[in-house]
Amino acid sequence: MNKxxxxxxxxxxxxxxxxxxxxxxVAGGGYAGATAAVAHSTSGSYTQEQVDLGKKLFLSNxxxxxxxxxxxxxxxxxxxxVGAASVDFQVGTGRMPGQASxxxxxxxxxxxxxxxxxxxxxxxxxxxxxxxVPDEKYLxxxxxxxxxxxxxxxxxxxCHNAVGAGGALTEGKFAPNLKGVEAKHIYExxxxxxxxxxxxxxxxxxxxxxxxxxxxxxxxxxxxxxGGEELGxxxxxxxxxxxxxxxxxxxxxxxxxxxxxxx
Amino acid sequence: MSTxxxxxxxxxxxxxxxxxxxxxxxxxAGILKEFGRKIFPDHWSFMxxxxxxxxxxxxxxxxxxxxxxxxxxxxxxxxxxxxxPLKGAEMSIAYSSTLDISFEVRGGLLMRQVHHWSALLFxxxxxxxxxxxxFTGAFRKPREINWVVGFALFVLGMAGGFTGYSLPDxxxxxxxLRIIDGMIKGIPVIGAYTSSLLFGxxxxxxxxxxxxxxxxxxxxxxxxxxFVAIHLFMVVIHKHTHYSGxxxxxxxxxxxxxxxxxxxxxxxxxxxxxxxxxAVAATFTINPVWSYGGYDPSPVSAGxxxxxxxxxxxxxxxxxxxHLEFVIGGYTLSMNILLPMVVGIAFLVVVALYPFIEGWxxxxxxxxxxxxxxxxxxxxxxIGVAGVVFYAVLWAGASTDLIATxxxxxxxxxxxxxxxxxxxxxxxxxxxxKRACLSLQRKDRxxxxxxxxxxxxxxxxxxxxxEVHEPMNEYEIYKLVDFxxxxxxxxxxxxxxxxxVRARIRARLSRxxxxxxxxxVTQAELxxxxxxxxxx
Numbered sequence: 001m002n003k004x005x006x007x008x009x010x011x012x013x014x015x016x017x018x019x020x021x022x023x024x025x026v027a028g029g030g031y032a033g034a035t036a037a038v039a040h041s042t043s044g045s046y047t048q049e050q051v052d053l054g055k056k057l058f059l060s061n062x063x064x065x066x067x068x069x070x071x072x073x074x075x076x077x078x079x080x081x082v083g084a085a086s087v088d089f090q091v092g093t094g095r096m097p098g099q100a101s102x103x104x105x106x107x108x109x110x111x112x113x114x115x116x117x118x119x120x121x122x123x124x125x126x127x128x129x130x131x132x133v134p135d136e137k138y139l140x141x142x143x144x145x146x147x148x149x150x151x152x153x154x155x156x157x158x159c160h161n162a163v164g165a166g167g168a169l170t171e172g173k174f175a176p177n178l179k180g181v182e183a184k185h186i187y188e189x190x191x192x193x194x195x196x197x198x199x200x201x202x203x204x205x206x207x208x209x210x211x212x213x214x215x216x217x218x219x220x221x222x223x224x225x226x227g228g229e230e231l232g233x234x235x236x237x238x239x240x241x242x243x244x245x246x247x248x249x250x251x252x253x254x255x256x257x258x259x260x261x262x263x
Numbered sequence: 264m265s266t267x268x269x270x271x272x273x274x275x276x277x278x279x280x281x282x283x284x285x286x287x288x289x290x291x292a293g294i295l296k297e298f299g300r301k302i303f304p305d306h307w308s309f310m311x312x313x314x315x316x317x318x319x320x321x322x323x324x325x326x327x328x329x330x331x332x333x334x335x336x337x338x339x340x341x342x343x344x345x346x347x348p349l350k351g352a353e354m355s356i357a358y359s360s361t362l363d364i365s366f367e368v369r370g371g372l373l374m375r376q377v378h379h380w381s382a383l384l385f386x387x388x389x390x391x392x393x394x395x396x397x398f399t400g401a402f403r404k405p406r407e408i409n410w411v412v413g414f415a416l417f418v419l420g421m422a423g424g425f426t427g428y429s430l431p432d433x434x435x436x437x438x439x440l441r442i443i444d445g446m447i448k449g450i451p452v453i454g455a456y457t458s459s460l461l462f463g464x465x466x467x468x469x470x471x472x473x474x475x476x477x478x479x480x481x482x483x484x485x486x487x488x489x490f491v492a493i494h495l496f497m498v499v500i501h502k503h504t505h506y507s508g509x510x511x512x513x514x515x516x517x518x519x520x521x522x523x524x525x526x527x528x529x530x531x532x533x534x535x536x537x538x539x540x541x542a543v544a545a546t547f548t549i550n551p552v553w554s555y556g557g558y559d560p561s562p563v564s565a566g567x568x569x570x571x572x573x574x575x576x577x578x579x580x581x582x583x584x585x586h587l588e589f590v591i592g593g594y595t596l597s598m599n600i601l602l603p604m605v606v607g608i609a610f611l612v613v614v615a616l617y618p619f620i621e622g623w624x625x626x627x628x629x630x631x632x633x634x635x636x637x638x639x640x641x642x643x644x645x646i647g648v649a650g651v652v653f654y655a656v657l658w659a660g661a662s663t664d665l666i667a668t669x670x671x672x673x674x675x676x677x678x679x680x681x682x683x684x685x686x687x688x689x690x691x692x693x694x695x696x697k698r699a700c701l702s703l704q705r706k707d708r709x710x711x712x713x714x715x716x717x718x719x720x721x722x723x724x725x726x727x728x729x730e731v732h733e734p735m736n737e738y739e740i741y742k743l744v745d746f747x748x749x750x751x752x753x754x755x756x757x758x759x760x761x762x763x764v765r766a767r768i769r770a771r772l773s774r775x776x777x778x779x780x781x782x783x784v785t786q787a788e789l790x791x792x793x794x795x796x797x798x799x
Contacts, residue, residue: 167565240571
């Protein structure tokens, strides 16, 4: 009896609609929940004056490419929802305001003071929620370097090289050298995925994971190779070049000297 | 103490006594007389092979030191050594013992670096020595077999280097092995079985480091030692070659005896090479294994390259055109792996067989002990330069990514440029080299016949301006005219009166080699030129 009833319910014309509705609800709700967990937005940490100053700076320095309301133009993407972290990274490393167009925006001397960058970040984050500037506690370099090294090799080394010396991407794009990059900017790059870099959100790498990676990078930066001069950390190519030019070259020089002596 | 000194026949002190003792028992006097009076000519380019030999001695010494601590096991352990950023990480015993050598064994890091730098130097010096032998024609009869022995040493050097590179079981070496595994698996039919046999199952397995270690410390060094012995023995049998000059002929050697001059010189030079290696190893990092972490098949770091001597094969893989896969009856034929392998092997075969090819083309069965100046063998020199360029493009192909980032270029453009260069540059460099050699030969003729331009311009009484040419002395002229220009041979019918295909090919090759040539100045020409001068 019971079984028959279920079968009947399954055959009801509303069954398909109900199943689809339930499926959508679960998937959509789940996604909303997950993204909410990932994009922890904090637009309230800035003052209104900062937002106002940021808007002024934005209009005079950024709007020509990103649009008057940061809605994006043919020359630059929309900044609505990119968050304060993105602004702090792009402007803080000098990549923005962009200079010559090319395969990739280059790092260059920073053009704004930190309080101006903060104001710009305040303005952009006031437009829509997005990733915020990381908390100081994740930027300390006392994390687990073993774990950080492992995570770095799994997630970052394929582009940035095992010691963060950088590497080539397609069509003139590249992953930059990580030596000397501020902890804050490394964190922000992971959260926002600037240019060709993928986003490593908090579900992918937790803030503690990011802190470990930063600790590892800062450790190898502060502790150069025990074996002597590193030759750029580029591995066998640099070693081979050095060997041919200087070691073998030097020895050939010595042979010529020895040969000349006898004549 | 020693029997020799306590013996009654002690006349000339300890040394003479010992010498006599040895002579009476193993006939050392005859050996010393034979070897000690071997003559070696003096030239810097004759020391390149020595550099390889000395690096090999350094390799043996430093390698023995490393075997005291290295453990070739892939059993996983938790690292608890001195290097902070790996503390607590799971890794193989092989990797952890390499870290221990680097951070805990006294002098271990220095020895690791000495071993690695001297490995790079060994293959490089051997390669440079091969080039010297090639471009001076030192491989001609009677030395063809010694060329093949030297070639085998070069290949064994590559094999020894690669097996050593793979031992630390870090990320870099593991990625290198993964490429080898992929190449083996790309071989049709036997590929998968061979890989499974080599790795003891699916890559990476648990046996590869142990197996490579056995090869690296036993079979390969033993083979290198045997081939070095054969190589040097043949040098003694053949006697050393020498460069052209007055009194230097195909039936003599001009130089200094082994005892005492060369024993002292070579001994001193060994310590110079040893010293250079030590100085470099003490100041420059090589293969910082701790940076790469233990091997894990999932991550592949940017800038993963082999050591330089495997670079040309890596470059061949990178430059191979993509989309060259065929599926035949459900089996994939991966030409983008097979093609580089075939090209690489073909290149090596041509290098190994070159003396026999040239010998067959010239048909010259005489012994040659006077070396050629590269310009006096234009086709050989041009072929050599084309080969070097071909190798160099493949070699540079292994660092396309670094060229792109460091010269701010597009990786794709670099790759395409290299693909084109690999075909075009050897041809262009062949033509340029051959023309340059012929021009230099013509210049030599000019100098022999009319002397060197002195740059002094004088005006003759009747108003003509001439530049005064300074005549060369006989010794200088000798060096410029002492060579033989082969003439192309024609295809001749054999005993049955048939011109075989073989003969045709040989005639064609002979024309290719010797059609364009500049003959050395003859005595008659020289005299004619001098008579002509006296008329002035």
